[in-house]
Amino acid sequence: MVCLHLCLGLMPPWGLAWAQDDDDEPPGAVIVVEETSRDRPDPMSDPASVTVIEVNEALPAASDVAGVVDSASGTTVVRLGGLGDYAAVSIRGSTTRQVQVHLDGVPLNPDGAASVNLAELPLWAFQRVEIYRGNAPPQLGASPIGGVVDLRTGDAEGAGVGASVSVGSLRTTRVTALSRAPGQLGAQPTDLLVVAEAFTTQGDYRYFSDNGTEYNLFDDSRPTRANNDKRQLNLHGRWRVGTRRARFSLLEAFLSRDEGIPGHVNSPTTAVDLGTTRSLTSASLEGQRGPLAAEGRAWLYLREERFDDREGEIGVGTQWNEDRFGSLGALGHAAWAPLPQLSPALTASLRQDRYTTTNLLTRETLDAARVRYAGTLSLSADAWLWGERLVLSPVLQGTWLDNRSLGAVPFSEEPIAPDSRKTYRRIDPRGGVLLRPVPLVAVKANAGRYLRPPDFTELFGDRGAVVGNTDLRPERGLQADAGVRVMLPEPWPVAGAVEAGVYWSRVDDLIVMVQNAQRTMVPMNLDAARVRGVELALSLDAFGWVSSQSNLTFNQSEIRTDNAAWDGNQLPRLPRWEAAQRTAVVWGDRLRVGHTWSYTDGNYWDRTNWYRAAPRSIHGVFVRVRPLPRGPDVELDLLNLTDRTVEVVPRNPLDPSDDARVVQPITDFVGYPLPGRTVLLTLRWALETGPTE
Template structure:
């Protein structure tokens, strides 16, 4: 049998369905209990507040982390900076506020991570990967990171899934304003208004963040062996970045069991493209605009007890403009104007007719289109790339031993249909319709014999279909390949949690560990097939093995300490001899994140440290990136609460001030080994960088004022 795991999962699901039909009407005695929540280890800035679980987050055997992003809106922080503090998660950036950033989970590529916004998948065939900087942190309430196994209806991915939840009012009526200013010409403003009245809820937010990005950095002029021409304080040029976004949400609840909501989000960006540190760009620029519209309907215990369902219709329209008329970036002059459009319908039915079983059926239909345009060749009309996808999913969840044991299995089939282009993309390839049937199977087990100990594990098969760029190229320097196979990942993980509560002043002590292994095959790469062109091929394979360790300590509900440690070996099994057996570039061998948070009635003092090392820039592992050790420190004060604590009064209510220093030690350079070494030179000086040699900023200062009415 070709896909044994998938068929086992499907039989498991259908077996549970047949069993459920024998008990169609539950009695009061068998009223289903609330499903077990995913084990989540929250960051330190999450206040102790009971959190309502949503259907999207119900995954008892997966390794999930919930990050409260609403507590970080006063800081100048990107979404990537917040996510990368979790174990197993790495976000690479081109440096500076608002710079391009992409996510990797457990050593995956950025295109192997599924990013969702309120349950809507943002990845599309036009690019595959998602730029995290296009998702303003100030519009988001929280992020749920699933490392590996995710709820089946959210869509599986080789690396994992991140579901971002947008803001919505929590009080009857609120108005809030926030302004932040800081180093390198950075300015951020937020205005929001939301409320509830009767059966209606609404929320409006306008957000802007901009920076000149002119931070100093170390430039060796591309001659690492010669120090005479080094510039220790070169200034970053053409690194300006301006982003504006709006979020509008409205909800109507005619009856207690039914709720309708409408969401609209607009994000516009205009930025310079500075180039790698040694090769500066003066005029290259990039701009993008994205519109997102969603209508969501949800019901519970309607029309049957134990039945919950939801359905959403969504549209995503995006435009990306890249100009490099001087040929400063890449190969040759470029002036592109690309449009993409995504429309979809997604539905979910979750039924728990008995206390020990819950079944889920979901269906996702979607159409994607991508229209490239080369402004340098206006007479050359590029054909539209498009494809349809249908994705039914079945999931079965069993509870045994008074819910101390959870067993889950799911099966998913994704049907992709890519219409033929009107003309061949290259000689020898005749236009024809391409179809793919992509099976995904997953299974997991969780055992919690006592309240303070838990063990769990998962296995799964995931796929990533080729993007339009990989299938059809750009009719320029890249050539597509319609015969590409999808990337396939076989993954497993296992681990557990130890948690103790109310040990004297220790309100909570928690330790989590996870082991993971992923084998990815048919990885897609562009290889050079002529002097000026490259073609996409299935050539690579990777074996990724790692360990994740998380620790949380809560001292008297005042001092919160947390640490996330990841150690990972991502080994390239490429057919190219020079790359085989080497570490995949952009996957650090180790990464550490430590946070400390002291919260009092009148304010909060926070500190964070991030460090990583064993990271390479190239596939042959000849260019090692400098190890990074970044310390950040900040203080938030509520003046009126501080004044009351000191025995006096203060006229301004609900006012908060935040001071923050990032990269306190101003680390901008480090020494790395020279490969291969020379007799008199063993190591060289290198600028601190994160992706592709793009330098990172040094010490920076920010001050923020927030007023709430």
Template sequence: MLFRRPTPVLPVCLLLLHLSSAQAESAVIRDTETTVVTATKETDLNALNTPNYQILHREDFIDSSQTLGDLLQKINGIQIRQISGLGNPASVSIRGSSSKQVQLYIDGQLINDSQFGGFDVNQLPTEQIDSIEISKSQALGTGSTPIGGVIRINTYNPQIDSARISLASGSFGYREVNLMANKLFTNYSLAAGFSHVQSDNNYSYQVPQNFVVPSISTKEKLANNAYEKNALHLNSEIYLGQHLLRFNMQYTEQRKELANYQNNSPENTSEISSDSWRFGYLHNWQSSHVWLAQVELEAYTQFTDEIYLEQPTGVMNKRANYQSVKSFAGIKPTLNAGDLVITPFINFNHQIFESTTVLKGQATPCNGINSCDVTASQQQLNYGTRLEWPIVQLALTPYALISQSQEQNANSVLNKSGSKHIDEQDYTTQELGITYQPNKFNAVVDDRFDFSAFLTWSNGVRAPTLFEMFGDRGSFKGNPNLQPEEAKTLSLGSTVSYANLSFTGAFYQQQLVNSIVAIFNSSNVGSYSNVSQAELTGLELQANYKVSSDLSLMLQTNLIDSNTQSEYTAYHNKRLPGIYHQQYSAGIRYAITEHWQINLNSNIDNELYFNRANVFDSVGNSTENPANRLTTDLQLGWKKERFTAHLAINNLFDDEYQDLANRPAQGRNIQFKIAIKEI
């Protein structure tokens, strides 16, 4: 059993102070005779500047007090799903996908949970991020092809001496503190960071049943909804000739109170808390052989301990403990055969999950009312090859990626004898693509004009989670006969720019089969089934115009048309749930002076359905979709030498739109952040 560990605040502060004092020393210049190598990212082989691939750099977001979810939802085609304020898990939809169909990587580690399939995109503070890579409907470099796409987060690990401190405060008791420090030695570098975030989350909420007088509905500040997180990260690199060794560690401790949305009870003390440790290792060898460019060896492990306390009346009623261990090892050489780049790879992934539930101090029985405690495991072997062949004469770069996965899944019920399930699955994913980039191959004389186009086809797979196959939550049962979800996606688009005007467009069509849906029978017993297939067509358009060196404009459009086909009437001829089918955005950025800048963005989001039957509760007997929303965000920034200040007013006009659970979300909120670098 994993034990909860206290946050190592004092050691972190001492380390940061040590690195900061070392900053004052004279800079150490590396020996010029030493061969310096840098880790080649997955996307180096797929650096296609197209609507299918985008990257956010640290300087794009570091000065604002925003979560990763805030940043991603500004990308055309990405939607963030979050319920009830900071601290609740925020999931991602890319081009209409479910969050389980999107892969999230942090420093090469796949964060998706094998038990439930999801992830919280806000688990890593933005201050600890160096860059964010987004690939839509495709893998990033190597690995299995997902249905929805990939988000890869690279943590901050600069090759310079620096230090930084930032403070933020905002509405609903929001407070944030970040400390960062980096030190460069001759053949060694070290980066460390600590972050603390907390929020009362006590925004006003329309309570259906008042706690004192249940017959009336009142608007009150949401109680027992506070959130707190501490995060520490350490990165170090060692350079030994042609070898780069990188070690990283991430520790996160967080606690989220769970509000009672029905009556906002002041006696409620329910909460969920977690500790998570992640250790990673990367060895990159830059070879001197003509045919062998490099070899990359990667490994990581992660331990997570999560505790859920259900205490609606202030007295402990239920305690659930969820523990998981993830381990990964992989090797990936890069081979050259003339202009052909070949990247074979093999990865091994092992995950273990265990749950323990206690009800009023006693172990819970496994029956049709209570949950069953389980121990589950998944072993996955993934191997394949990526081929890329630049054709300089035609300014074309075609590529192909094929991946094979072999899984062995097991599940045992702890509080019920003789209940064990074992399942094995094999599946293959493929990608084919070609990109036309004349400027990349110096085929265009006019450097003011740039044009690129791409065409890709992918066959992505989302394997069922362990809970979907074996889960047991009282009257909800797993289904060991589930087939993986599979989607074939065709996408094409282009980017055109001339002088100060640029235009980006992408069209995509996806055919999804074996959609996994929860189905309940007449006895109200539910389980997951492969019940439907869906067709999805989308269009993404974006225009940017730089009016002058001080003023720039942006317009975005994201349109999705979806339809499902199923033998179940409730899921037949319906729109996909949980996504907005129409989104429009407009933004303006203006440099007021040398030091002041203002950004204004407005967004219109329409046509969201809360469930697969496309049923939602109306507001005031209206038949309109209650989640349609118009939001406007205002940001004012100031920067001078080592100092920055940032003011953000989100939801400027206090539009209390519905969240994804069809509950009123927080209205206008204000955040202010200051930062000092090179302290």
């Protein structure tokens, strides 16, 4: 109800009346559909560097949100293990907190308030995934340093139900059910989308361990990954009424997740547990009348995490904490098209974030609720010139942060920051330009300035593997990119596009997680960091039966500091080279055979660049058949087809005179081992029962 009241309050008083006069537009009126309905962005006409990935039958049944995002150029997904394990995204060398993840435009981590675990999101609840690598649309109310991942439920294409059941290695089971139901409320059409997904796995795969002694081969072993079980339930519902000219939407996304925390490859745990409950409730109202378009949305985001390490296996000491995070916010966006070539817009948002932590060992709340207020106001004006061959998209965004209610340093009365830094006011410009000299070629460039304050976990976190730092300063960033996209001519038997781009970013006071000797991550400010890179993407659809998607990313990162031990080093957890490739051969609806491949160059674990993870090259295949014309589909997925779990690497890469080589486990970005070959068998059934009214 709070969301509903906020949403209605943001709309113009004539907005609700639009549902009753759909046909009273004067001849020649300009309708700004794109501004309110958030149609699928077109990379050929949008100045932003954006990738759109449709969630459809072309994806393997074993796909998840993390894998789909990782297949885009410029993205790096940080995984901590295998199926269902923690996964967060970095874009163009950013930290995972510098990327905002939205669900139908609602932020799950406003202002980078956390690293969003993509494993918590049910892929098949969405119609598409939009990845903005810079200059996100102003109606999202976001200007993160890294970019935005927006998961869109889309529009219902007809009534239908569907279900899938997957079983496989490591006692893995996933059950998904979906229902779409169009209807009528008075004279207005409605549609209801309901998705439920349950997932469970033991995650007990075998892995290689050198026991932390690279020079001693006699204690090497292949233990079984313990305490790596996961149980997760997602419930996702969306109800809409009205047309695009006036439409009201309600959304609820609920998560319940419980998982063991297995620990580092050389420091495994047996009993550490993390339980998570999340609820996102949002209401939105959008409409348009003549040259005016407006949208208002409000949301309430609640998240509760219970970390149980009563055995003291991670970090120092025993812990049993309950952390609660809440965000109540509202956003309004209005656009006006006085001319076909010009559309100025105004976007405003206001938000309250709240954080509390309770020690369940003593049943005491450690501190009063820590509260932060945030607001944004942005002005933008899209302009289409030279017969729409030139598009300009400038944005001027003001940000206000009030930290006066953050409280004191834990176990102290010392304030978090000096009085002069308790509030932040900043104006950041950004913009993009697109040029289409010919219809099949788009040249684009973007640049902007950005700000991200440290979040509650970075300031106050105390969860064994992560310890907060109250001395952190906000990150300040500059970002620029340029690229070209070329479409193949439609008459050709091979359709597709090729895209190439370069990017540059600099972040002052960059916050990075640094691993200490106790395998504990501590956030620290670096003086500055610079990232330069190149990204290439190629998509092809040949003769109607072969589809292919390839991406290649090169990152050159550099720490800039007065400390000679770190200056010039590569950023932690950021590989130089990444590649992804997916090819499928299709025979109508009856057969689909595909191959996937991903490569990640070795990355360093910390800023000293002493410890380097081994490169990892992972292949996968899938085969899908439909024995009967109306289904169901049966699919077999083989992940990590070659069962690669180790690599042979130099024993001491810092010593050129040491030419010895050792076996090293293939781990992810902080030393969590990746699983070997994994098999999944999926039965998927879908039934369309009728068109949308």
